[in-house]
Amino acid sequence: xxxxGQLGKIVHRCQDGERxxxxxxxxxxQPRLKYYIRRLDGGGNVDDILQDIWLSVFKKIHKLKDARLxxxxxxxxxxxxxxxxxxxKDKFVTxxxxxxxxxxxxxxxxxxxxxxxxxxxxxxxxPYHREVLTLCFIEQMSYQSIADVTDCSIGTVRSRIFYAKxxxxxxxxxxNG
Amino acid sequence: xxxxxxxxxxLLKADxxxxxxxxxxxxxAFAKILDGQLEQKKSKPSYRPxxxxxxxxxxxxxxxxxxxxxxxxxxxxxxxxxAVTPAYAIEQTIQASHSVRYLHIKSFMASIxxxxxxxxVEFDQSGQVKNxxxxxxxxxxxxxxESVIVWKDNKMQLWVKKKNFxxxxxxxxxxxxxxxxxxQLDPKNAAANxxxxxxxxxxxxxxxxxxxxxxxxxxxxxxxVENGLPFQRAILFVDQATKLxxxxxxxxxxxxxxxxxxxxxFYDYNIPIDSEMFTLDNIPDDVMRIDKTTxxxxxxxGDLSDNEIAKEVIRQFLQALIEKDYAKAGRLFGxxxxxxxxxxxxxxxxxRIISIGEPTPKPEMGGHYVPCTVEIEENGKIxxxxxxxxxxxxxxxxxxxxxITGGFRGI
Numbered sequence: 397x398x399x400x401g402q403l404g405k406i407v408h409r410c411q412d413g414e415r416x417x418x419x420x421x422x423x424x425x426q427p428r429l430k431y432y433i434r435r436l437d438g439g440g441n442v443d444d445i446l447q448d449i450w451l452s453v454f455k456k457i458h459k460l461k462d463a464r465l466x467x468x469x470x471x472x473x474x475x476x477x478x479x480x481x482x483x484x485k486d487k488f489v490t491x492x493x494x495x496x497x498x499x500x501x502x503x504x505x506x507x508x509x510x511x512x513x514x515x516x517x518x519x520x521x522x523p524y525h526r527e528v529l530t531l532c533f534i535e536q537m538s539y540q541s542i543a544d545v546t547d548c549s550i551g552t553v554r555s556r557i558f559y560a561k562x563x564x565x566x567x568x569x570x571x572n573g
Numbered sequence: 574x575x576x577x578x579x580x581x582x583x584l585l586k587a588d589x590x591x592x593x594x595x596x597x598x599x600x601x602a603f604a605k606i607l608d609g610q611l612e613q614k615k616s617k618p619s620y621r622p623x624x625x626x627x628x629x630x631x632x633x634x635x636x637x638x639x640x641x642x643x644x645x646x647x648x649x650x651x652x653x654x655x656a657v658t659p660a661y662a663i664e665q666t667i668q669a670s671h672s673v674r675y676l677h678i679k680s681f682m683a684s685i686x687x688x689x690x691x692x693x694v695e696f697d698q699s700g701q702v703k704n705x706x707x708x709x710x711x712x713x714x715x716x717x718x719e720s721v722i723v724w725k726d727n728k729m730q731l732w733v734k735k736k737n738f739x740x741x742x743x744x745x746x747x748x749x750x751x752x753x754x755x756x757q758l759d760p761k762n763a764a765a766n767x768x769x770x771x772x773x774x775x776x777x778x779x780x781x782x783x784x785x786x787x788x789x790x791x792x793x794x795x796x797x798v799e800n801g802l803p804f805q806r807a808i809l810f811v812d813q814a815t816k817l818x819x820x821x822x823x824x825x826x827x828x829x830x831x832x833x834x835x836x837x838x839f840y841d842y843n844i845p846i847d848s849e850m851f852t853l854d855n856i857p858d859d860v861m862r863i864d865k866t867t868x869x870x871x872x873x874x875g876d877l878s879d880n881e882i883a884k885e886v887i888r889q890f891l892q893a894l895i896e897k898d899y900a901k902a903g904r905l906f907g908x909x910x911x912x913x914x915x916x917x918x919x920x921x922x923x924x925r926i927i928s929i930g931e932p933t934p935k936p937e938m939g940g941h942y943v944p945c946t947v948e949i950e951e952n953g954k955i956x957x958x959x960x961x962x963x964x965x966x967x968x969x970x971x972x973x974x975x976x977i978t979g980g981f982r983g984i
Contacts, residue, residue, distance in 0.1 A: 413611070415607055415611065418607055419603070419607075422595070422603050423595055426595055426599060426603075427585055427590045427591065427592050427593075427594075427595070428581070428585065428592075430588075430590055431584065431585050431588055431590055434588060441684050443599075443602075444684065444825075444827070446599075447602060447606065447827075450603060450606055451606055451610070454606065454607070454610045455610070510580070511580055511583030511584050511586070511587050512583070512587050514580075514584065514587075515584050515587035515588060516587075533580060533581060533584055534581055534584065534585075536577050536581075548961055549944065549959050549961060551946075551957070551959035552959060552961045
């Protein structure tokens, strides 16, 4: 059975309230969630946020209709936990900056040997660039899934990944001397 | 192992995370969550509506954050065990608080920053809120940075320092929400909730009155159930001489221990606050001023449905950019001055509107998200632009009109 199928079964078991299934999900996602949260500029205590995320997973997983969407659903919860509460956007005047997508080749391939420098370089990027790349590297998420997690259009995700990879390339070249 | 998976594992290792392992403490913490939740599922019905979430979804969420901790505290202490007899100190605190006209409040979030949210409140002789000022530190809105909100004479002003703009609003709904928030900030209401809680259950309260009169009375309210709040215990410190609240501390239950979450401190009871504090007259001259009380902004809805007007506002805004009619674009964009629009968009040639999609209601934004695509030319390059947060909503104080509220860069 492929990973998606296995994950779907675990999610269904969780929805039935099976304790062991929750433990499997936890084993599977806790390390990568930790990496993701550390990459967001969320402040706060990572362990507390993780605990809140799992509490939400437990409480809401019965509402998840399509088990295949679990990773997107989980990272959305994680993202919301980080940004919620004290870091929400102003509701009176919301004036976020936008970017103009450009066409171009944004291919940039990394292998495991690059990991150390890649990790260091990631930390120098703008938070929203770091976030999309983290989802790319950790979950190999599609652009559409990243758009769903970050609540952006796919065009914005494409644009962000393009610019993020440009910045990453420059930083890695600097690190490599 | 394929390269992607290997890369993923190496990245985690570079961050000191074992990709295949969970620490014992993490496992224990998770087991506790599971135990608690499974147990709760068996024995408890879902709990009552949570004020925390209601507040967080309100239109003045960020303004209300300063109050949330106190509101939450009020909620938490409404779970007091009815078997507990209220101490005299609580009633005296309510009584003493009725004479408060001026108050300065600092709210610290322990895990976030040492910089507090600060509020100054003036009450009228009947105890109703008259004026409020809230200084919001940068950590509350990293994108916007520090800001100040002043509410006076039913008018609200918001000054965002980093972005250098000032918005003035007069709106019944906003006024009602600000008054509601202020009532929650009022320490007498917090104390009153303890007495009301006698009629309810689910928490316990303990009152300690030190013999040394210089030390405060401590009222500890501990929730015994899942309360939906970010903390499970609140301690109110009451001055023994004046019976007024000195401070409130809240605590989260973690791994069986109560960990400090926030502190609210009350200062300068009845020390008159300089009226300058409730104005924003002394801000820099070059601030971008958007006064929605004196100018009509947005577009009149007329016979259009909400969806139709939302699309029409976006269409007219984009068309105005195509025609370089920056004054009109500014009016549609919440009253932003034409010069500001021109400064941001003057170097871009808007060629044509490619599409305007169907609006999606966004209750948390109080309006609709309208997807759109425009062809533009910038620096000799032609590309497509998809504004990320193209939100449209009813104008505060001008409900028959609709405006763009964000999503277009740099304004």
